[in-house]
Amino acid sequence: MPATKVTFVLPDIARTATGGAKMVFIYSNYLASKGFDVTICFDCQCMLRQFPIPSFVRRMASRMLVCHRPTWFDLNPKVKKKCIFKIDDSTMPESDHVVATWVGSARPVASLSSAKGKKHYFIQDYEIWDTPASVVEDTYRLGMSNIVVSDWLFNIVTHASGIEPRKVKNPIDDNIFYAEACTRYEHEVALLYHPGSHKGFADALDALIYAHELVPDLVVNVFGGPKRPGCLPDWCHYTRNASQEQLRNIYSRSSIFLCATVNEGFALTCPEAMFCGCALVSTDFQGVHEYADPTCSLLSPVHDSVALGMNLVKLLLDPKEARRLASLGSDYAKRECSMKRALEAINREFEVG
Structure with missing residues (x-):
């Protein structure tokens, strides 16, 4: 029986540690350890645009960075990484599950064909810092399986969508974070x-x-x-x-x-x-x-x-x-x-x- 395929979509390449990317990497490692075929698609359409370089050079550099990052997290080598420059049916692999992980990815993922997998929306914050609240809350009503990381987000998403999301409170790995035997x-x-x-x-x-x-x-x-x-x-x-x-x-x-x-x-x-x-x-x-x-x-x-x-x-x-x-x-x-x-x-x- 073929392995279940899961695709996560992340923005950029997470060159430095962020909590949102860390959670995606933790769950990718876990699912890969369970025999899932896991791919992380890094949406690099805005990557390196601050530099005055030709588009083809920027794309080559983005692909190189995706190959060699992240350096701050031990990502399971079984997890595949893919550099993409837009989220649509031409760039996304066929999967059983596909997961949007930020507000800008919600509509493109929701619009993918059924061949790209069941749609999930991993909501890690109320992302209203550069998007109107009404637009953010509209993404909770796109018909995807909403996943939230906290009780307060659970309440917001439930109120906005009328459907209770799955709550997966952010975990801490006590095999990594524990009190060392050193002087405090x-x-x-x-x-x-x-x-x-x-x-x-x-x-x-x-x-x-x-x-x-x-x-x-x-x-x-x-x-x-x-x-x-x-x-x-x-x-x-x-x-x-x-x-x-x-x-x-x-x-x-x-x-x-x-x-x-x-x-x-x-x-x-x-x-x-x-x-x-x-x-x-x-x-x-x-x-x-x-x-x-x-x-x-x-x-x-x-x-x-x-x-x-x-x-x-x-x-x-x-x-x-x-x-x-x-x-x-x-x-x-x-x-x-x-x-x-x-x-x-x-x-x-x-x-x-």
Whole structure:
């Protein structure tokens, strides 16, 4: 009997780590391990357009990048990768299942012929930052099998479509993210740098500067995909394109993970850090409630960098309380972000035997 074929569609090539791409790679690896024939189609129609190079050169370079990326995730070699420049019947392989993974891919995937497979829509955020809410919600009504990664997205998609989606809450792999046997420093903090305004890094930086004035030996471990931002003070360490092993080490030696997100579907680095034993100090954005609550973390209003900084200082000056919240938070996140539960939901969605 031929293997079941599944095709995921991703934008660009995910040259740097992103939570959305990571989830697609995790499920691709899993399905390939179950004997599925998995292909990831990278839609590169906008890739490298910022460079003044001929179209044929841009396409050749895009194909090369697809061949050699991602470098930050260990993708199963059984997973096939394909570079495409539009999503239609001429570019997409025949499959049993095909999965749209962002709002811009929803309509093209929904329009594919039945030979391309049953249509699924993997909804990882409420993508209204550059698309009107009405347009985003229209994509929930295209007749595909909607999959969401959180309780709050479940409510939005159910309300918009009138049909309950499949919920596959983002899991954390505890074989990768766990507390290493290393020294955890009481005045060491970790956080993600991302230039997107919805990530709230400017607020995080204000909170860090406030904390550094009160705790001069503060050590800050920042990681991210872009080059080191010029706004970072010299007392901040920066790791670019950290591997999962490097992230685990950063989390394991830091006592606190700081997050200043404004609006985000999940913020995957928060539960990763909690799995590794960090206490969470965060803004009270919607996604944080998928793995934390006020009983096991310190949450402050979005854009209130003063309150965020005060919460950070509170734990820096009270390491016993930081350890208590870290322990409670780790237990809470491990319950909510269970890999076993997520894979059981994937089994149902793709009829894994």
